[in-house]
Structure formats: structure tokens, C-alpha cells
Amino acid sequence: MIYVHVPFCRSKCAYCDFYSLPRIELAERYCDTIEAEWKWRRNETDGLLSRPTLYIGGGTPSALPRNLLQRIIELLATPDMTEITIEVNPEDVDSEFVRWLDDTPVSRVSMGIQSLRDEELTAVGRRHTASDALKALDLLTASRLDVSADLIYGLPGQTPASFASSLAELTARRPEHLSCYLLSYEPGTRLHAMRTRGRVSEATDTEAAEMFD
Numbered sequence: 001m002i003y004v005h006v007p008f009c010r011s012k013c014a015y016c017d018f019y020s021l022p023r024i025e026l027a028e029r030y031c032d033t034i035e036a037e038w039k040w041r042r043n044e045t046d047g048l049l050s051r052p053t054l055y056i057g058g059g060t061p062s063a064l065p066r067n068l069l070q071r072i073i074e075l076l077a078t079p080d081m082t083e084i085t086i087e088v089n090p091e092d093v094d095s096e097f098v099r100w101l102d103d104t105p106v107s108r109v110s111m112g113i114q115s116l117r118d119e120e121l122t123a124v125g126r127r128h129t130a131s132d133a134l135k136a137l138d139l140l141t142a143s144r145l146d147v148s149a150d151l152i153y154g155l156p157g158q159t160p161a162s163f164a165s166s167l168a169e170l171t172a173r174r175p176e177h178l179s180c181y182l183l184s185y186e187p188g189t190r191l192h193a194m195r196t197r198g199r200v201s202e203a204t205d206t207e208a209a210e211m212f213d
């Protein structure tokens with residue numbers, strides 16, 4: 001797999017410790033460096049990848065201007081790739097974006113939905129609503145693209161019942177793949193500071209285990 005990290009987001013979610021900056025204005029310069037590095041190092045993969053795939057993750061690749069995203073895909077995608085994945089955020093997915101994706105070699109989309117309860121999304125600073133996520137999911141599952149969706153359990157204010165309802169609404173849309181992650185309070189994140197100040201409390205082990213089940 002060739003993995004490209006797009007280190008830009010529109011804003012920072014409270015729990016996130018992935019490297020990303022809310023500085024999309026740097027994206028063109030970043031693409032220039034990817035292109036330079038690829039020219040310099042592309043021979044390193046010769047003969048090493050039996051099933052070559054490309055994963056464009058982040059950060060928020062879907063926040064990039066379309067021409068820059070196109071540039072990364074054209075630079076790195078090859079006809080022998082068995083899978084090309086791009087990570088997207090629900091607020092960036094509309095019918096025009098899905099039509100555009102359809103004309104690229106991208107075969108799979110991974111979308112961070114995290115919850116289908118607005119109050120849980122707001123608690124961790126997500127930019128989209130549950131309704132945005134469901135619209136995006138409907139557009140993507142109706143397309144030729146394979147869809148992978150992510151949920152988080154253990155969110156502030158979440159209960160086993162509210163998690164179960166997010167899960168049920170999501171799986172009713174039949175995405176090809178679902179990942180569920182237990183929320184972690186990573187040092188240096190806003191969420192970690194909120195817990196230290198007593199503004200949020202972590203799910204108990206019993207609640208987390210119930211949601212996992």
C-alpha cells in the first residue's frame with residue numbers, strides 16, 4: 001500500500017491526535033512536496049507490492065480543492081492498483097463530489113461519521129450533523145464506490161442505547177464495511193483537557209463493554 005497523509009482539516013475535533021492543521025491554504029505547497037518526494041523515491045516500491053493499493057488519508061483529503069486531489073490521484077494511481085481509497089468527511093460529500101469521484105480511479109471511500117446523534121457530534125467538535133452524514137452515506141452507497149464508515153463509542157453523553165441507535169441507522173444503509181473505535185483521551189487533545197477540568201467524564205468500563213458487545 002502507498003499511504004499519503006493529507007495533513008489538513010477545516011478544524012480540529014476535540015479527541016483527535018492525528019497530525020493535521022487547519023491550514024488548507026498550504027495544500028498546494030504540500031502537493032508540490034509530495035510530487036517531489038514521489039519522483040525521488042518511487043523506485044523504492046519496485047517489485048515490493050504484490051497487490052498495489054493507494055490510500056489517501058488524513059487529516060481530511062476531501063477538504064482539499066478538487067484540482068489538488070486530482071493531482072495526487074493522477075500522480076500516484078496506476079492501472080494495476082487493486083484498490084484506491086480516499087478518506088472523506090460528511091460535510092464535503094454532495095452529489096457533485098460523488099459524480100466527480102465517479103470519474104476518478106478511486107474505488108473506495110472511508111467516511112468518519114462517528115455518531116448519528118447531533119449532541120454527541122457537537123460534544124467532540126465535529127463539523128457535520130447526523131443528517132449531513134446520512135445524506136452523504138445515501139449518496140455514496142448509491143454510487144459504484146465501496147463505502148467504509150467509522151463510528152466512535154464512549155463519546156461524552158453517549159449511552160449504550162444511543163450508540164445502538166446510531167449503529168442501527170448506519171447499518172440499515174448497508175455500507176460495505178464498518179469500523180467502531182472506542183474513544184480514547186489522548187494527552188494534548190482538547191478532550192483530554194476537558195476531562196482534566198471535569199467538563200466531560202469518560203465512559204465507565206461497564207458502559208464501554210456494553211457498547212462493544
Ligand code: SF4
Binds near residue numbers: 009011059
Ligand atoms: S476531521 Fe478527522 S483528522 Fe481532522 S481533526 Fe477531525 S478526526 Fe482529526
